[in-house]
Amino acid sequence: xxxxxxxxxxxxxxxxxxxxxxxxxxxxxxxxxxxxxxxxxxxxxxxxxxxxxxxxxxxxxxxxxxxxxxxxxxxxxxxxxxxxxxxxxxxxxxxxxxxxxxxxxxxxxxxxxxxxxxxxxxxxxxxxxxxxxxxxxxxxxxxxxxxxxxxxxxxxxxxxxxxxxxxxxxxxxxxxxxxxxxxxxxxxxxxxxxxxxxxxxxxxxxxxxxxxxxxxxxxx
Numbered sequence: 585x586x587x588x589x590x591x592x593x594x595x596x597x598x599x600x601x602x603x604x605x606x607x608x609x610x611x612x613x614x615x616x617x618x619x620x621x622x623x624x625x626x627x628x629x630x631x632x633x634x635x636x637x638x639x640x641x642x643x644x645x646x647x648x649x650x651x652x653x654x655x656x657x658x659x660x661x662x663x664x665x666x667x668x669x670x671x672x673x674x675x676x677x678x679x680x681x682x683x684x685x686x687x688x689x690x691x692x693x694x695x696x697x698x699x700x701x702x703x704x705x706x707x708x709x710x711x712x713x714x715x716x717x718x719x720x721x722x723x724x725x726x727x728x729x730x731x732x733x734x735x736x737x738x739x740x741x742x743x744x745x746x747x748x749x750x751x752x753x754x755x756x757x758x759x760x761x762x763x764x765x766x767x768x769x770x771x772x773x774x775x776x777x778x779x780x781x782x783x784x785x786x787x788x789x790x791x792x793x794x795x796x797x798x799x800x801x802x803x804x
Contacts, residue, residue, distance in 0.1 A: 590653055592677025598744065602674040603654060605726065605746045610663030613723035615642060619716055635712075636699050642715075643691035650684050676744040682737070685732025690715055 592601025619642075620636035641659075651659045654677075690711050697708050721727040726746045734742050780787065 586692065588653060588656075589651075591650070591681055592654070595674060598674060600743055601677040602744055603680055604664070605673040605675045606667045606670050607660050608661040608675075608680065609723050609726055610666045611657070614659050615645075615698055615714060616719035616723055618642075619719070622748060623712060623716075632698070632704070635677040639691060639694045639699055643688065643695050646684050646688045646691060647698050650681060650688060654680075660707045673746065674744055675746050679731040679734040679742040679745070680728065680735045683728050686730045686733070687715075687718070 590601075595602050615638075618638045619635070620764050622638045625631045625634050635662055645659050648654075654660055664800070694708060694711055694715075697703055697705070718729050721729050728746065731742060731745065
């Protein structure tokens with residue numbers, strides 16, 4: 585039973601249970617895509633059925649992770665299949681557990697409000713936005729926002745963070761950002777804003793069918 589209900593894996597060379605960050609990022613990407621598509625269905629079609637299913641999937645998946653074992657989480661299993669050929673990147677399990685408890689809390693609130701009560705409001709909108717931000721940062725940047733709150737509640741320092749961000753160290757030369765690079769980013773933003781101002785009329789117009797295919801079909 586102890587081999588089934590546990591949190592994290594024992595890996596040689598690590599003094600605490602760890603998880604594979606690559607699988608976690610893949611799983612976060614899957615959930616982000618599911619929630620994003622669900623929100624698009626709401627915004628453009630007014631359909632809520634998909635988001636309700638996604639909420640149930642999200643909540644069930646995270647309950648399995650936290651209270652049974654992460655290796656039995658369906659989305660983590662799918663993530664393992666996707667990144668199975670990549671070298672594992674081990675991270676401390678404890679801070680991930682804390683972050684996933686936050687996920688359970690958010691998902692449980694959504695389950696009550698949208699699935700049981702069958703309602704929507706600014707509260708559900710904000711929770712969805714928070715989940716999207718958390719999942720996006722995890723999948724795109726490998727930054728666990730929930731883990732950032734770990735040290736606020738626990739005195740011990742988190743170990744084996746993604747990218748070794750828990751360890752204080754100086755940046756390597758390739759990681760440093762120069763003033764020129766910052767100016768390029770600022771200039772790029774200014775360029776986009778200027779382009780929007782100059783071409784505002786064209787950008788706001790609906791494009792026409794260049795070859796007139798839709799028009800010819802409507803005539804038929």
